[in-house]
Amino acid sequence: MGKYLLRRVLQVIPVVLGTTLLVYALVFALPGDPVKAMFGDKPVNPAVAAQIRAEYNLDKPFIVQYFIFLKNALTLDFGKTFSGQLVIDEIGRAFPITIRLALMAFVFEAVFGIIFGVISGLKKGKWYDTVILIVSLLLISVPTFVTGFLGQYLFGIKWSILPVTAGNDPTFIDLLLPAMVLGSVSMAYIIRLTRSEISSNIAEDYVRTARAKGMSNRQVMLRHVLRNSLIPVVTYLGQDIAALMGGAMISETIFNIHGVGWLTYQSILKGEGNLVVSIVTLLMLIFVVCNLIVDLLYAALDPRIRYA
Amino acid sequence: MTDMTTLPGQERYVAPLDETPLQDVDKLDETAPASSMWADAWRTLRRNPMFIISGLLIIFIVIVALFPALFTKQNPNYCTLENSLGPAAAGHPMGFDFQGCDVYTRVVYGTRTSLSVGLCATILVVLLGTIIGAIAGFFGGWIDSVLSRLTDIFLALPILLGAIVVLQMFKTNSSIWKIVLVMALFGWTSTARIARGAVMEAKNLEFNTASTALGSSPMRNLFRHILPNSLAPIIVIGTTSLATYIVLEATLSFLGVGLPSTTVSWGSDISQAQTSLMTNPMVLFYPSAALAITVLSFIMMGDAVKDALDPKSRTL
Numbered sequence: 323m324g325k326y327l328l329r330r331v332l333q334v335i336p337v338v339l340g341t342t343l344l345v346y347a348l349v350f351a352l353p354g355d356p357v358k359a360m361f362g363d364k365p366v367n368p369a370v371a372a373q374i375r376a377e378y379n380l381d382k383p384f385i386v387q388y389f390i391f392l393k394n395a396l397t398l399d400f401g402k403t404f405s406g407q408l409v410i411d412e413i414g415r416a417f418p419i420t421i422r423l424a425l426m427a428f429v430f431e432a433v434f435g436i437i438f439g440v441i442s443g444l445k446k447g448k449w450y451d452t453v454i455l456i457v458s459l460l461l462i463s464v465p466t467f468v469t470g471f472l473g474q475y476l477f478g479i480k481w482s483i484l485p486v487t488a489g490n491d492p493t494f495i496d497l498l499l500p501a502m503v504l505g506s507v508s509m510a511y512i513i514r515l516t517r518s519e520i521s522s523n524i525a526e527d528y529v530r531t532a533r534a535k536g537m538s539n540r541q542v543m544l545r546h547v548l549r550n551s552l553i554p555v556v557t558y559l560g561q562d563i564a565a566l567m568g569g570a571m572i573s574e575t576i577f578n579i580h581g582v583g584w585l586t587y588q589s590i591l592k593g594e595g596n597l598v599v600s601i602v603t604l605l606m607l608i609f610v611v612c613n614l615i616v617d618l619l620y621a622a623l624d625p626r627i628r629y630a
Numbered sequence: 631m632t633d634m635t636t637l638p639g640q641e642r643y644v645a646p647l648d649e650t651p652l653q654d655v656d657k658l659d660e661t662a663p664a665s666s667m668w669a670d671a672w673r674t675l676r677r678n679p680m681f682i683i684s685g686l687l688i689i690f691i692v693i694v695a696l697f698p699a700l701f702t703k704q705n706p707n708y709c710t711l712e713n714s715l716g717p718a719a720a721g722h723p724m725g726f727d728f729q730g731c732d733v734y735t736r737v738v739y740g741t742r743t744s745l746s747v748g749l750c751a752t753i754l755v756v757l758l759g760t761i762i763g764a765i766a767g768f769f770g771g772w773i774d775s776v777l778s779r780l781t782d783i784f785l786a787l788p789i790l791l792g793a794i795v796v797l798q799m800f801k802t803n804s805s806i807w808k809i810v811l812v813m814a815l816f817g818w819t820s821t822a823r824i825a826r827g828a829v830m831e832a833k834n835l836e837f838n839t840a841s842t843a844l845g846s847s848p849m850r851n852l853f854r855h856i857l858p859n860s861l862a863p864i865i866v867i868g869t870t871s872l873a874t875y876i877v878l879e880a881t882l883s884f885l886g887v888g889l890p891s892t893t894v895s896w897g898s899d900i901s902q903a904q905t906s907l908m909t910n911p912m913v914l915f916y917p918s919a920a921l922a923i924t925v926l927s928f929i930m931m932g933d934a935v936k937d938a939l940d941p942k943s944r945t946l
Contacts, residue, residue, distance in 0.1 A: 340783035348795050463926035465877045467884050468918040471904060475911050568788045572881065586791065587885070590798050598795065606786050 330617065334610050338603075339392075345602045346388045349595040378404070378596075391599065400600040403589070409600050412585060417604075420574070420581035423497050424566040427505030432559055435509040439516025439555075440548070446521050454513060461510035466569070470503045470576040487578040500577040504570060508562050515558060519551035526550075553620065560616030564609035667862070671938040678937065684930035691924055695742040704732050706739040706894045717910075727899070727913045728906050737920045740896040743889065744924060747809055748876035754814035755875075756868045759821025764860075766822070767829030768852055778826070785819040790881065792816040797887040804890055809882065813875055824867050828860030835859070862939040870932035873925045880921055896921045 375381040378401070379390050394401060400409035442454045461469070477499055478486035488496040523529065524547055532542045570583030578584070582601055589597040647653055675681045694701060709731035718725045724733035766777035793812050800808050832838065833856055841851050882888035883897030891898065896917040903914035 336779055337782045337786055340779065341786040344783055344787060345792075345795070348792065459926060459929065460922070463873070463929055464918070464922045465880055465884075465925075467881060468900060468921065471900070471907060471914055471918070475907055475914075479908060565788070568791065571790065571794075572885075575885070587794070590794050593798075602787070602791065605788075609786060 327614075327618075330614055334614075338606060338610065341606055342392070342599065342603050343388060346391065346599050347384070349598050350384060350387065378402075391596075395600070395603060401596050403594050403597050404592075405594075409597050412597060413582070413600060413604065416580060416582045416585040419492060419579060420567055420570050420583060422492075423501055423504065423570055423574070423579065423581055424563065426494075426497055426501035427508075427566050428559070428563055430502055431505035431509035431512055431562070435512025436516055436552070436555065438509075439513040440520060442513060443517040443520025443524075443551070444543075446517075451517075455517075458510035458513040461506050466503060466507060466572045467576060469506055470500075470573055473499050473503050474576070490580055492579055497579070500573045500579060503576075504566060504573040508558075508566070512555060512558060516551060516555055519554060520547060523547050523551050556619055557616055560612050560619065561609075563612045564605065567608060568605050667939075671862075671935075674938040675934060678934045680930045681934035681938075684927045684934065687923065687927040688931060691741060691745065691927065694738060695745040698738045698742060701738045702732075702735045704735040706731065706735045707892070708732075724916045725910070725912060728902060733899075733913055733916050736894050736899055737896070737916050739894040740899060740917060740920065741924070743806070743893055743895045744876050744879060744921065747806055747813075747879040747889075748872050748928075750806070750810040751813040751817065751875040751879075752868055752872045754810060755817040755871065756821055756864060758814055759818040760825045760857075760864055762818060763822035763825025763827075764829045764852070764857060767826035768833060768848075768856065770830075774826075777822075781819045781822050784816060785823075787816065789813070789816040789878065793878070793882060794885065794887050797882060804888065806889065806893070809879060809888060813878060817871070817875070820871070821864065821867055824863050825860065828863050829856055832856045832859040866932070866936045866939055869928070869935045873928040873932065876921070876925055876928065 372381070379387050382390070391401070398410060400413070403409055403412065438454050438458075442451045445451050464472075474486050477484040484499045485496050488500060529542060529546055532546050533539075537545070567582060570579075570581055571587050572583070573579070574581045574583035575587055582605070586598060586601050588594075589601075709727075709729045711730045724737065727733055727736070762777055762781070766774045766781075793809075793816060796812050796815070797804060797809065829852075837859075838851055838855055841855055842848075846854070879888060880895070880897030880900070883895040884901040886898075886901065888897055889895050899917040900914060900921070903917070906913050
């Protein structure tokens, strides 16, 4: 187990380095002068511009900039934004909000996705199975931003039971609608995944064997069918935590939640390269850690998998 | 050897042939030409109602995209502010948006944008992904290691994020081609992984050894035998990802980094309709519905193709 963990961590290092380099290259090596952008339409004093360039290491070659960024990032020093804020402060403000939002969306999609998926898979062909299938197909087809507007219109304006936008310090109620919107597509995928897993596992020989041994229906379902069907669902859910945090860009923009997604989008628009690279690096680390946890969870769910 | 068929004290019952399902085996016409996997898949597809419904919808959508003028006589960019947010009227079944443009006409003309971006991006992604995946799977060794790590690196970067960062640079002079290229740049990874797996599997099959024994070169093997036998999973992911790219284009246009404002796009129309959500929500509804129906058709088609080509993963 320890050896396996070590190997996985070592495998991850080149990927993390490569992806940060890729993002860094995209953000900094492409055309556009951030110093010029800082001054807007005003004429730029060359001496001041040179000083700013030196302060942000913009005068050094690209690859040197990247290594300075990496070295500082190891000590959680992500530098300053062009507007003079500490990047770590900005991230510190935004992350807790997005973590709450993503966790709420995660609970929403996991609970409802698995419940509806199990119902649908066990009662294949019944009318509610058809309804659940159609609704999940619709949720997958409608892009998140449309679901968001629809939710805003129905819950916020027509029935006015939930707030339309969240703002700076959102409460649980504020985040309820955005979380549902954020988790809706993944919920639909989980429904479909759980349904197809359950309905194929029910026909397996080991289920017939368990019944033949005289196990009660409840025991067969819980101990055999559900446990085996949930392995791919857990994989999906694990990878989805990070995807939710990254995918929060759309729902946070629609509902005006000042979390990581909103911050990323704003900093891309404003050309705040440092902030973009820092956020992407953190999100990637979360992605990697989540994947690792999923792999370890496998062992608990599926005893056939052993870590050599 | 003693008689093994009956053990001592055990009587054996042999069912008559017509009580077993074995008679179906005899019914098989062995003289008919063997049906290929593709013929089998086509037969499964034809019987699938989901395939028929989505197929008809897609044909209709393609006709609208090719000949928008058949469906409306108006110019999508002809807008008069005095009609702003006007209700449905004769000749304008969906009313007017905030700028006073005819919503119906814009929905009709938006079809071409969505479809062409989705199709071009998918074709490019499938080509790029298949080439990279096939090279990695066929040659193996260090080439595979390098390409696989490259795939991991691009896979870890969310496509939406990468696309926004790059497209932000071309904000002032974006075009359909730039969007398609950016989507292909960040989208090839999943196809590459699948192509790599499929090629590695097909490489070790006997027909390949036989072909080598008969003297064909590795390259001939790759193109004549390995690639045709790895196509099924690649086609499945291609059909499924078409819907993804249509949604991605709409999302990018919605965020304002997509197509130029002169191009009629459902995504940017939906984004503009956001401002009139309170007063006239129908302006938002129509382009959203068009987008949803298009995406739904391609998702259903993807499911049907997947069921036909990959019988192990039936969804319905």
